[in-house]
Amino acid sequence: MAEAPESEPPCEPLPSSSHELVAAEVTEDEGPLPKRRRMLEADASERLEYRLGGILCCAVCLDLPQSAVYQCINGHLMCVACFTHLLADARLREESATCPNCRVEISKTSASRNLAVEKTVSELPLECKYCTSVFPRHSLPNHEENQCEERSYKFSQLVVSHAVKRRYLDSLVRIVAGVYSLLVSALRSTHCGRARRPARRRLTSCRFACIGCPWRGPAHEGGAHEAACAHPNKSAAEVLEVIAERERLSHETMAVYNQVMDLLSYEKITFTDLQLKPYRLDEFVHKMYYESSRFTAFSHQWLVKAFVNRNQQDPTQSSEREITYQLIMKSKPMGTCTVQWVVVSGPLGEARLAARLAHHAFSELQPDAPPAVLPLVRRSDANRLLANKALHFRLIMFLCTK
Template sequence: MSGGRGGRGAARPRGPPGSVPRVGRVFDAAGAAGCVCQCARCAAALGALRRGRGLDSGARSWRRAWRLPASYEAAKASRRTPTARPKKAAAEAAAAAAAAGSGKLEERLYSVLCCTVCLDLPKASVYQCTNGHLMCAGCFIHLLADARLKEEQATCPNCRCEISKSLCCRNLAVEKAVSELPSECGFCLRQFPRSLLERHQKEECQDRVTQCKYKRIGCPWHGPFHELTVHEAACAHPTKTGSELMEILDGMDQSHRKEMQLYNSIFSLLSFEKIGYTEVQFRPYRTDDFITRLYYETPRFTVLNQTWVLKARVNDSERNPNLSCKRTLSFQLLLKSKVTAPLECSFLLLQGPYDDVRISPVIYHFVFTNESNETDYVPLPIIDSVECNKLLAAKNINLRLFLFQIQK
């Protein structure tokens, strides 16, 4: 009985004993190389495997006859695994990207344009290190002040490159971009561009906190702007008698009188015969202690025909002022020349020319002698810790000293 090559009666080619038949070798190669045997039995077996139905009894006998690998299904699964895993990872990455892109552009820009130190959007100037990392003005000054206190070189908190006022520059593009980002009003909770938010909160917001127009005669009311008209119509202060209003006005005059007393004292000092002033420059130094401390001292200067020196210290020589959020400066005036008679003086320190540090004027008084030639440390009347950090961040502190000699 004869037949074609693929017929039932076709002779099965066999090799030496123990060898793999020719068709079996072609089929084994099909699993790896993609070639397919063209005989009817091989085609039926491959079709069953691809449809996931396994092998019938004839195919199983065919597999035994042609010595096909018993773990063909496992081999097929193992060949699919390397391609299946990247597809799953790609799908997960695409889902994550879609989730990230679903947020608003403004919300995504917050994390890009925020300060690397406080993680908040800058409100004014924006500085950047040589590698482009952004810092708001307050944090930038704070980093420089901390480095001065610890006698270290200030570095960027992200890349650790050196930062200073000469190495860092402002990023005007980021400042303009931040000014256009929306920000929430603290009163009405509506969104406005940051450049318009301050004007809205001061003049336009209907929920902003305001005071009664009768506050000058003692009305203590504070409330939202949209309730102001109703309150003023029902306010009882305009109907008070003159004697009741006088008591209120006396208390207000007392507080106003204290404010004016300082300026009146300065005006009276300016009428003295012997007045001197000079620009002083505090330079940073370190003590000789085992744990060094920062202090400032000026070169010797001459005012009122006498030689003087100014010294300053941080937080009254606190051991670790860099760990404190609140920072203050105190100063001391020393007389270096000899005097033949007691020298009674009044003095005050003010901000120097071309300086933006805010200092409140305070008048101090002392009598200098040869035995008592230095004052106690007195507070430098800086507005707050932010202004103190501005002074500490600078290479030198430039102030103006006024001396008034009191003659008897």
């Protein structure tokens, strides 16, 4: 009879995935492989962060967006600053704005926000510039401003001029010396009698700020600074300039308050929500300007014109934009009509405006008020306004009667 063939040992099944293969190799050699794998994983994570930073960056400035992110219909990303700048440039050139990558037309209606990219960028790690700790981007500003204990503050020194002749200061020094000594003693007595609160990680000012100390830092460092602060030991002549500056600011604040109260007490007050549409100058260089429709106020016809970089021949060659407006009386007055006005943002405005009063005596010989700069709180808001099809703001007018 033929001998039965010897049975071969059963074959072990192959690992179904690379994870099982790595696990099998690790069981055979527990030494350097886990360490090598951790290094590879760390390198892969670093490369992933860099790759995400390169993929999610703005197509114009090539930087990671700080706030809103817009995309064209093909998905190319732009930060909100570059997006509004492209729209403003296209408005000034009387062209259609296009994506810098694919040249497809973009506008506020065709482009859309990408919330997924905004959230992804906010979670990317970033190093603190003070303590070199790594935090997500959305929590880093709060850490640097309120929580970082290694944040350094530069103490600015007050420069007191010594060119003032002393004989003109003798009478003022005697008055200020008494007020200054009373103020310092009151501050010290108040500080000694007050129970010390537990230090919190928040920003605070020196208690001698009213006499010129510019220090501002964490609350837990306030005690050490106040103990070494040199302002309580200064003479009255040295703090005279600081007190005079504080008095000047208080006078300006009171003057603005009184002026506003006087204007509100006028008999004839009116406001108009304006919409300024773009037009072109009929010149060799077709500069764009804005003009509102005529409106009635104080029984007269008015309109408002606005210009972009009025003193520049071609505003498209500059990255900084300035909007100048001008109030014009279109009807012929019988005499002189003195008007004060202020421009505010209004219900449809998209930019914050600072309160700045203007006035002009309108007459038949002077129907145009001098041009005034639109008082934007942030200069970058000029592109934000120019990106729209029209400028919107509210004009409040006060008629000055004799």
